Structure formats: structure tokens, C-alpha cells
Amino acid sequence: MGEIEVAAFLSHLATAANVAPATQNQALNAIAFLYSAVLDRPLGELGGIARAKQRERLPVVLTVDEVALVLLHLPPRIWLVACLQYGSGLRLLESVRLRVKDLDFTHRAILVRDGKGGRDRVTTLPDELLLPLERHLAERLTLFERDIAEGAGEVFLPNALARKYPSAPTEWGWQYVFPADEVSYDPRGGGKRRHHLDEQRVQRAVRRAVLSASINPPGKLPYPATFLYHTPTRTRRGYTHGTRATRAPRCAYHADLYPCH
DSSP states (O other): OOHHHHHHHHHHHHHTSOOOHHHHHHHHHHHHHIIIIISSOOOOOOOSOOOOOOOOOOOOOOOHHHHHHHHHTSOHHHHHHHHHHHHHOOOHHHHHTOBGGGEETTTTEEEEOSOGGGOOEEEEOOGGGHHHHHHHHHHHHHHHHHHHHTTOOBOOOSTTHHHHSTTGGGSGGGSBSSBOSSOEEOTTTOSEEOOBOOHHHHHHHHHHHHHHTTOOSTTOOOOTHHHHHSSOEEETTEEEOOOTTSOOOTTOOOTTTGGGO
16 A cells, blocks of 8 residues: 555544544554654655644633632642642642742742743742642752651753753752652662652642532533633733633632632
8 A cells, every 4th residue: 555545544433533633643653653754654745634623612711719628528639739830820730830939939930940841930929829849848858858867869851951960860859849648769770869740649639629619510620720711810901711712821810719728
């Protein structure tokens, strides 16, 4: 089979199988790799492929009261992660990968490193989270000092920074703000390390909180991304739904939500 059959198969995925665009692209990349790397017969021009269309879907929106209920049913550490997602506009991985040095209490800012698209950005640190974060970091420092005493105080550094700065893995500023409960062995370089909080734990906690809060109208999905994209945001003009078209003011937050826990 050649280019004609491959194009017919990809068109079949879009027209008959009704797959998503990402699924069709994955099939195309897999077939191209098969022909070039395995069969040693690179494909030529594939013309006339019917492309799968992206479906327009309405975003899931949580009201202010619903967000407060979800935060109320979260455990303390997951509550702090969710508040950072809601108040500072952090994504799930961005929140669990936060380093201590990226929190700027003086300027009320958070420096997000290697965010979506590999880009850095600065976002707002809400005033209402300063005291909870300071208390959390005090407990985190105690845990870090204990790990250092037990020989497990190193942390993973990306992009060969550990070779450039040999002492950085054991410095306080490079430690994760939200660490894992247990020390684990690093399969890449060996040694005992404390990784960041597992993002799946946050997802499961939010799901349980939504179920405990009895928030179950149609379309109310209990995922942490709901705090970032699909919740109302407070602006100077009042309340406006934080859909993908109006989510620019990520620094907006609700001051009345944080003391709920």
C-alpha cells in the first residue's frame, strides 16, 4: 500500500470513524514513522485527505458559591494548591512544580518557569494566600532540614543545571513548594530524592471534593482545570464568566473564598 491507500485510511478516520483531530494526527505520524523508519520507504505527498474538524464546545462554568464549596471540602495542602490555581491562574503541573525561589512575597508575584509552550511568565500572588504560604513554607523548611540530615535533601534540576551549579540541588530555594509525602529513588541519576506532589493526587482530591459538595448538574466536571479556565473571575467591572474568550485577567481572584477552609 502507498500514498493513495494511506490517504484513504486517514480520510476514513475523519468521515466514517468520526475521530478527533488529535487522533487523526497521531495516526498520520505513526504511519509516517512506520514507512520511513521500519519499512524504509518514506511516504510522498498525501493529497486529498479529509481532515477531522475540531468541535466547538461550551466551557464548564462553576459559580462562586460552588468554588467555595469545593475549596471547603479539600484537605489543607490540596486546598492551597487549588487556591493558587484559582487565584493566580496556575495550571495543574505549574502549581505542583513550583520552587521556593519562584515565590516573590515582596512584589506579590509568582514566576512560572517552563509553562505551556516552554515559556516563562509572571502572575499575581494574592494577598490572602501570603499567610497560608508562609506557614506552609515554615513546615516545608523543617521537612527539608530533616531530609538534609538523612541524606535525601537533593532535588531534581532540569536542563543539566545540576552540572552547572553543583550545590543547587541541596539549596533551599530550589526545593519544591509542594513535596511528595515519601522519599523515592531517582531512576535517572540514583540517590534518594523528594519529588513534587503527584498531580494525580490533586485531581483525585478535587474530584472527591466536588462529589462531597454535591455539585453534580450536567456538565460540571470535577477537574482541577475548572479552577483555572471555567470559573467566574472578578474584575474591576464586576463579575464575568472566565471562558476561554475572557480569561485574560488571570490575576483576578475572590478574596472571600480563601478563608473558607
